[in-house]
Amino acid sequence: MDWRAVFTALEEVCEENISVLSAPADLPYGDPSRRLVTCMGKILEHGRALEPVVSGITAVYHHYDFDSDTPGNGYRTLVKVLQSCLQHIIQKGRYVASNCGRALFRADHNASEMEAYGSVLCQLRALLYTAQRLLQETSPGQLYGEPGGDLSRGLVREYTSMYKACFYGRCLGFQFSPSLRPILQSIVISMVSFGESYDKQHSGLGMAAFSLLTSGKYVIDPELRGEEYERITQNLDIRFWKSFWNLTESELLSGLTSLGSNLVQVNLTLTIPPEPLFLPLASDPRLSTSVPPPLAHLGPGPVHMRLISHELREGQDSKELMVFSRTEAAPISVSLVPFGAQKLPPSPWLLIHFHGGGFVAQTSKSHENYLKGWSKDLNVPILSVDYSLAPDAPFPRALEECFYSYCWALKNCRLLGSTAERVCLAGDSAGGNLCITVSMRALSYGVRVPDGIMAAYPATLLTTDASPSRLLCSIDLLLPLGVLSKCINAYTGEGSEWVQPTEGTSTLRALGRDTVLLISQLTQGASSWVQSFFPVEVVGPSSSYRRSLGNLAHQRAVLPPSSDSSQGPMNYPEGFKPLRSKSLAVIQAPCCPVAKNPFVSPLLAPEDLLRGLPPVHLVASALDALLDDSVMFAKKLRDMGQPVTLVVVEDLPHGFLSLSGLAKEIQVASDICVERIRKVFQTDQKVDRSNEGIGKLPN
Incomplete structure (x- = not known):
């Protein structure tokens, strides 16, 4: 209408x-x-x-x-x-x-x-x-206001006092299609019930039983549900959200979701030891560069992955792969293949997946339901990476592990059942961010970049800067501003100890130890790539790369005190006052310089760090608070001449892939993601990235 x-x-x-x-x-x-x-x-x-x-x-x-x-x-x-x-x-x-x-x-x-x-x-x-x-x-x-400007700071202060319970009570999910409202209502009731038991320090079966007993009152009393949900999203810490989101990892819930998922012949969990990798340079395969194992925060450590394949392929049951397997069940063997069938040859394609979860929660297990379907639909092996999670392992640990996994997969593709003639990165939310930044890191190292990226509702700007879609954080069921800011702070290490840089790194004075380590590694990779064009003399990192490093040393933005937030920081027309909450939310707006690091917020990356990316396919939702992240990133790539497509689906919440199988609309959106991935695999030739006229791939 x-x-x-x-x-x-x-x-x-x-x-x-x-x-x-x-x-x-x-x-x-x-x-x-x-x-x-x-x-x-x-x-x-x-x-x-x-x-x-x-x-x-x-x-x-x-x-x-x-x-x-x-x-x-x-x-x-x-x-x-x-x-x-x-x-x-x-x-x-x-x-x-x-x-x-x-x-x-x-x-x-x-x-x-x-x-x-x-x-x-x-x-x-x-x-x-x-x-x-x-x-x-x-x-x-x-679409975004001035970074750290008055409007962005005012929006955060407004959120602290704005009454939000009305969106989670009788009117819960009014903006979504009718088929999704019962699902969202169940999620919210589960969350507030879990939150009540979380406060009471229950654990294990006791917490589950208590949640079950208390959930009934939130069905009967929608006003109580709204008030409790507002309290949870405003005040409970990141540990609560990790605990709640990780419920999908429990045997009960994972068992229930697996009932409706596709059967696969290969579902292996792998542990890769932290050993240096040597990869050929993309510009000259006769030369190679070293990729160190993940080091940030935790020191050298293994990387965990999950291999999913609808059909058993050569290499997937090899002794070499079984060395890395940490699956408790018996090793895969030909006996698992249907009677009379043969092992398939390696696929020319390989899909590498990074899961969502706000950088703080979930693993490949939470996402294997739709990944099994993708493996069948695309007839491709999928390697899903279980990167370390914040706040215990903030940036750049996850990026290091995902990039290392990507490089390991390129070297060991035969063990995964693929020749890796074409490689696609796929991920949702935080995983979409990692798809982009891993590709940026591959460019900086000079190694082969993937042939394409499919990023579903990715987070490309890890700040609380104001945009029209970010205003939805005031009403969003799954991504309220309090939760978004906690995830960003956890990933960027807000509040962690900052160290003085060593001699020679004065331009990085505001950066933490691990960010400096990341940049030094990237500089090494970029230098190796440049040296391939100059076989004799040693060349340092490009001037554009040095400029990007200098841009990281932003002054620490401090949010003014919110003590006056009850008065309303926004200037509304005379005679109008929005409703106010009884208590203020505790919001610590991300303000450390790491949030503006281009490998954290790729929307802020200088063009020279993005030029040369493979085709990027973005799938966003119209009702997602991160919609503008996708729109603005797609515009940036298009204006640079980089190949990019954007699809905006209707009436779905952020994180809809995790709800796969629960509604027809979600399945349609998942199928769109599959088609974008198929486009990467079925393109006969790589896009000529020297063509500055490319805007987006044809639909």
Whole structure:
């Protein structure tokens, strides 16, 4: 429905309800009728104030799309979410107007429903005002505000006091398709039940049993559920989120999800010892460069991986591979192959996967459900990397392990059942970030880059800078701002001890020890690559690379105290005040320079660090708080002449791949990811990256 028609219908419904419900006070539903009249009056006021705001945003929001064939950005999403809210109000209002005089009409229930949506509308009005200000303060086509600017700091302070429980109570999941709402409701109820038991220090079966017993009250009382969810997302630490997200690793849940997943003949967990690797340079295979094992924070250590293959291929049951296997079950043998079948020859393709989980949680086990399906659909072996997790192993440990795994896979592809003629990196969320940064690191080392990347809803900017889609963090079920900031802080090592650089590294004064180590390793790789063109003289890192290092030494941005946040840091129109929470959230906005490291936030990378990337296929969701990360990164690559595609799917939350098999819409989105990967594998020739006219690959 056109937005103008929505506002017209809202006006008519509100006026009709006010007229019908303002009848004599001796009606049987008494008090609730007056509550409804008051509520409809406020909704009418919000609607009339929002119409010109929406008119202004819709007049220009197409300028922020990736291209005319890909309508999607945070401004569109905010208008879409508002329309969903208004349509629920219109539907409920029509029901009330038609049934309020009937004997079985539940006046109190309907009044509570309408009041809940009225609260949601009030808070959405605040977000739309903020989006309007973003439009005024940002450059045309730019979705992010000034890095660390007043608007970004104000948004964080606003979140600390903004009332958010209304989004998680009766109105839970109103912006998503009806088939997804029961799933999201189950997740939220599980989370608040788990949070209550987490506070009480239960463990093991005791925590699970307590969660089961307490979940019923959150089904019956949606207001209580909303309040508890707000408390959890505002105040519980990163250890809680690690514990909750890792529930998918439990034998019970993993067993249940595996019931609906595809059967595979190979599902091996591998442990790779920390030994230096020697890889040929892409520019001159006669020369090689050394890739050290992961070192940051934890010292040299093994890397864990999972090999998944729908069918057994040559090499996957070899003694050489079994040396690395840590699978408790019996080793794979030909007896697992269906009777009469032969082992297949190595595949020319290899898919290397990095899982999501905010850099702090989950493993390949959490994601093997859809990976099994991908292995079957693509007929390809998949190597999924179990990188070390923050906050115990912050940046750059995960990047080191993922890059090392990539290099190991190139050298040992035959053991994985592949000739690696074409290699694709795939990942979601944090894993999408790692796909991009691993490719950047391969470029810097001068080794072979992958033939393509498929990144689903990747995090390309690990800051809390304001953008229209980031405003959704105030209402998001799975990625609220409090959780996002905790994950970013954990990965970037916020609060960890900073050390003085050694002599000769003054330009890196603000960087931590492990970031300096990463840069020194990358410099070594870049130097080796450059030397391949100059066989005699030694050449240092390029000037653009040195500039990128200098840009890392940003001054530490300090968020002003939030003691005044209860007064509301945003400048709203006179007479309007959003609803405020009873208690303030504790938000530590990421402000250490590591967050602006190009290998942490590739959206901030200088062009010379991105030039030469393989084709990048981004799959984003219109209702994801990280939507603008994908849109702006796709624009950046396109404007550089790098091959890139962007698909924006509708009505799905962040992390939808982890919900594979639960709804038809999710399966459709997963199939889009598979098609993007297939495009990488089936391209006959590598893209000529010297062609500066390339914008995006054909659909």
